[in-house]
Amino acid sequence: MKPEIKNLTLAELEQTMLDLGEPKFRGKQVYSWLHRAAPDFAAMTNLPRSLREKLADRFLLTCPTVVRKQESALDGTVKYLWRLYDGNCVETVLMRYHHGNTVCISSEVGCPMGCAFCASTIGGLVRRLSAGEILDEVLFTQADSGQEISNIVLMGIGEPLDNYDNVTRFLELVNSPEGANIGMRHISLSTCGVVPKIRALAESELQLTLSVSLHAPDDETRNRIMPVNRTWNVEALLSACRDYFKATGRRISFEYAMIRGVNDSPEAAGLLIRRLHGMAAHVNLIPLNHVDESPFEPSERQTVLRFQKQLEDSGIACTVRRTLGSDIDASCGQLRRKYRQTELASAD
Ligand code: SAH
Numbered sequence: 001m002k003p004e005i006k007n008l009t010l011a012e013l014e015q016t017m018l019d020l021g022e023p024k025f026r027g028k029q030v031y032s033w034l035h036r037a038a039p040d041f042a043a044m045t046n047l048p049r050s051l052r053e054k055l056a057d058r059f060l061l062t063c064p065t066v067v068r069k070q071e072s073a074l075d076g077t078v079k080y081l082w083r084l085y086d087g088n089c090v091e092t093v094l095m096r097y098h099h100g101n102t103v104c105i106s107s108e109v110g111c112p113m114g115c116a117f118c119a120s121t122i123g124g125l126v127r128r129l130s131a132g133e134i135l136d137e138v139l140f141t142q143a144d145s146g147q148e149i150s151n152i153v154l155m156g157i158g159e160p161l162d163n164y165d166n167v168t169r170f171l172e173l174v175n176s177p178e179g180a181n182i183g184m185r186h187i188s189l190s191t192c193g194v195v196p197k198i199r200a201l202a203e204s205e206l207q208l209t210l211s212v213s214l215h216a217p218d219d220e221t222r223n224r225i226m227p228v229n230r231t232w233n234v235e236a237l238l239s240a241c242r243d244y245f246k247a248t249g250r251r252i253s254f255e256y257a258m259i260r261g262v263n264d265s266p267e268a269a270g271l272l273i274r275r276l277h278g279m280a281a282h283v284n285l286i287p288l289n290h291v292d293e294s295p296f297e298p299s300e301r302q303t304v305l306r307f308q309k310q311l312e313d314s315g316i317a318c319t320v321r322r323t324l325g326s327d328i329d330a331s332c333g334q335l336r337r338k339y340r341q342t343e344l345a346s347a348d
Pocket of ligand 1: 115117118119154155156157158159160190191192193211212213255257286287288289290291
């Protein structure tokens with residue numbers, strides 16, 4: 001298969017031009033087209049035709065197409081289901097906040113991590129996305145919606161730290177001044193707790209926000225709902241988080257999905273408080289989204305508010321996540337899953 005041109009950094013593209021016997025400045029021209037979501041090489045009208053043909057011979061230019069697009073009547077959230085060049089699909093969600101437009105992007109087709117409450121992992125991992133394909137989610141959402149994107153959250157389908165090299169290359173691309181130029185401080189990356197990669201990320205000193213999907217403060221509960229905990233347990237994870245803060249000075253955001261009768265008791269809150277004691281942490285309580293295949297139910301509103309108060313009373317910053325797009329299956333993996341089911345049903 002041909003290499004994907006959008007995986008290249010500007011410096012690499014400039015080198016490619018020199019290798020092809022072209023002037024270096026062509027690199028910047030091509031880069032600029034790519035990062036403005038040009039659908040093909042033919043669209044790059046300021047390049048000589050011979051160069052466009054050479055590039056088309058040598059490189060794949062990925063251009064995802066819209067399979068489904070759902071717009072929330074409640075809050076303007078737009079959810080895209082994209083078809084990739086090989087027929088696989090991923091989801092991207094565009095959310096409109098007063099501080100700017102945020103996209104929630106996927107990093108893998110499916111997910112290998114197996115969290116018991118999550119729709120994205122039900123069919124396992126199909127494949128990882130390339131850096132360029134992750135970038136495409138940002139570029140093509142921007143192009144289709146006409147909305148400029150100022151914030152990115154890597155919280156869609158997949159485990160970003162299971163696709164570390166491609167995700168960090170994507171960060172470099174989307175951050176580049178000649179590209180979308182989105183600042184690292186406007187980017188959040190969410191992980192279920194791949195400890196060695198949290199440590200690698202700390203060393204890279206990227207100024208992004210790390211979100212950690214904790215969801216339980218004790219190993220017994222966490223083992224049950226998140227298989228990753230059997231490899232790196234709560235203590236190993238929190239120790240990596242403490243070191244991450246020491247290395248980067250960036251406060252960590254802990255995600256905590258409130259699951260009725262599983263992790264929402266006052267005792268669980270008490271243990272969470274003790275474990276986070278002395279850490280620069282922020283806890284984000286997420287009312288669980290019901291997934292048809294899963295036995296788990298969301299906690300009652302009262303339980304969520306009581307849990308939040310208990311954390312706040314002990315000095316831990318804690319917010320309850322607003323649910324956007326609840327009328328359009330906007331939580332991870334649900335649209336892709338439903339689409340695959342209807343596809344399978346119509347293939348029968
Ligand atoms: N793999 C990464 C990022 C993708 S999931 C991670 O685990 O962090 C983004 C967030 O949604 C994670 O916190 C995840 O645990 C949470 N999540 C998954 N399924 C959910 C559900 N049914 N209800 C609420 N949150 C869910």
